[in-house]
Amino acid sequence: MRPKVGVVTLGQSPRPDMVGEMRVWLGDVEPVERGALDDLTPEQIAEVHASNGEDALLTRLRDGSSVVVGERAMVPRLQAAISRLEAQGADAVLLACTGPFPAFQHSRPLLLAERLLVEGAAAVARGCRVGVICPLPEQEEATRRKWSDLFSHLHVAVGSxxxxxxxxxxxxxxxxxxxxxxxxxxxxxxxxxxxxxVRAEAGVPVLLARSLVARLAAEVVA
Structure with missing residues (x-):
């Protein structure tokens, strides 16, 4: 049997725009998807918005639209998705969001896209003048906090x-x-x-989160 990696997305599954592309880098590893908002109605999704002072996160819904959600409301839903994928027999679970989260309970290897991206970027770009592109203007401050300890010459720009x-x-x-x-x-x-x-416009190497994360996930599971 092919090894399986559970892929938890912040929004709704399936995500052919993301997981479909990640299959190239996952190789023989089979992704099994679960979205934190899978079972919610549009009215319920509207209730998980970011409150004042809370980190905002951008994600995509099943119909292709995007939505901004708050971190605190997402944590229990992400935990439920992780537990469900483990129960379905995933060999490891990947949390496919580069935002920081508190610790989750898990019985199989849990791969956090945020940590994989940060550590990978530190390995290849330490000492460089680094630019980071984040999706939302309200994420600029959190993005600076996230990366400023690693890179002393840091510039942040926004593009969804x-x-x-x-x-x-x-x-x-x-x-x-x-x-x-x-x-x-x-x-x-x-x-x-x-x-x-971005590489054509910036004229420098570009690190893509989903390719880095998928390649490392394949190394763990395959």
Missing amino acids: PYGPLDALRRAARRLREARVEFVILDCMGYTQAMKEV
């Missing part, structure tokens, strides 16, 4: 993975003007095609 590509192009050009040497796309929503757009 679920909006027009022009926003990403503008963000990449701003980072180029800041003379960064490396760009990090800090959201699992960014695609390989978006990475290529």
Whole structure:
């Protein structure tokens, strides 16, 4: 039997836009999806918005629309999704969101996209002038806090993975003007095609969260 990795997304499953592309890097590992908002109605989803002072997180719903949710309301729903995938026989579970979360209970290896991205970026870009692109303007401050301990020369720009590509192009050009040497796309929503757009505009290497995370997940499970 093929090894299985449970993929927990912040929004709703299936996510062919993300998991479909990740299959290339997962190789022989079979992804099994579960979304934290899978069983919620539109009215219930509207209730998990970010409160004042809470970190906002951007995710995608089954119908292709995007929604901003709050971290605190998502934690128990993410825990339920992790537990369900373990019960379904996943060999490991990947939390496919690059936002930070508190510890979760788990009985199988739990791979946190946020930690894999941070440690991977530290390994390849330490000492560089680094630019980070995040999805939302309200995430800029949290993004600076997240990366400032690793990179003393840090620049943050905003461009949603679920909006027009022009926003990403503008963000990449701003980072180029800041003379960064490396760009990090800090959201699992960014695609390989978006990475290529940013690399063309910024003129420097670009680290794509979903490819890094999927490759490491395959190493653990395969």
